[in-house]
Amino acid sequence: MNPRTALPDALDPVVAICRDAAAAILDVYDGSEPAAVDWKADRSPVTNADRAAHGVLSAGLRSLGPDVPVLSEEGTEAEWDAAARASVFWLVDPLDGTKEFLKRTGDFTVNVARVEAGRPVLGVVLQPVTGQIWAAVAGSHQRGAWRLDPDGGVRSLATRVPPASPLRLAASRDHAGPLVEAIDRDHPDTVTLTRAGSSLKFCRVAEGAADLYIRDGRTMEWDTAAADCIVEAAGGRVCSFAGDPLCYGRAPYANPSFVAVGDRSLNWRRFISSTSDG
Template identity: 45%
Template structure:
């Protein structure tokens, strides 16, 4: 089945999850903590349930890996050529801090590559999606949909980073770029800001998991950008260890 035939239904599922997330965000929600001390709220759980149910209705034959779901063992996952990769809320810290910079993320992975992705930012009323070889789009606050593309190379690089994850390695990398200005963004929106041409490069010298990056990675690929490890290899998905290596996301001018 062509990816484009799946996309409208995936956007609908993401929008449904986003609406529920936004209602909880606007309420007096409680914050709990998982074993790894990362925060979780009722919004994470509700979004997960809506997305999993929606994706099963779209394609019962495609397995789902979600941050908030039971993890299938590697012996099962290793045979998945195609699967959905879901982060019900990326940027739970941004959610609990009420910055608005959190996202709902759904990606389709095929042979280790994110071939389709949908990213919604419920509090910002923005959405992004992209399909491999077919381009990327943004739906803005007014509901208008327009095509997006990475920016051409600029003398002063616009580096997008996060206050919550800045460290010495990242600062060293940014300094080596030369003339630059730093923009702040949370969650997977950092990829999306590059995809729409508002930023140029996002270095991540810290831990992330596959579900944190996959959907926005797909959007960036569709918009003409790329994501490589520090060794220059494309960031891949469907590994035994779901942790990502350090990576750099940018327009193709960098690679």
């Protein structure tokens, strides 16, 4: 990472809105009363912190341009449909890692991406507990990724090329999945796991602290769009197991299995094929 004094102008208002959402989350996280929890149809939890951050983000992003719809995990189906019909929209996870929030690990984030023609061109991931922010732009006229530290420092991000030896594989704290666990078991001399929650796994790849993130479990578009932008802008790649970039704004908004890799020349397929063959 290299020092940089300022972010592109396009990122400043989005970062400010994400900070407001993080403050709303911390009001619940640091409050004297436990978070109020409900359960969705898929048995995933949603809390009053998720809803508070959703309200802040929806209002803030619409203030930047009311004609650009917001597709948020906590939004309505009508809002989802409006965003899916638009060529430009905001894709938002107000609190990515609600389970980590409830377990009080600190590994949860606010995720905001601007999507144009199916791909994220701006992304912000903010970790409320630390105040650390990862941000990127990946448009046709400007490209770059940065980390904003709590002390005010702003550093440009670059993925690690070549990768470390042994390879550092980012994995979820509790649900890495059978494929990643098999890779860890079958490649003890060439792979070491580094654990993180929510979108922080992508951020580890973007800043060079991890080389590879493999996900074959269920994820949704709002889980990945902002961090996808950050990894790509830092020099890495995010793609499906078929090698295609992830596309956003397609109902029912579920992602295929994917990888995020720091070194684009890394033969990540060897881990998937060797594990599958075994």
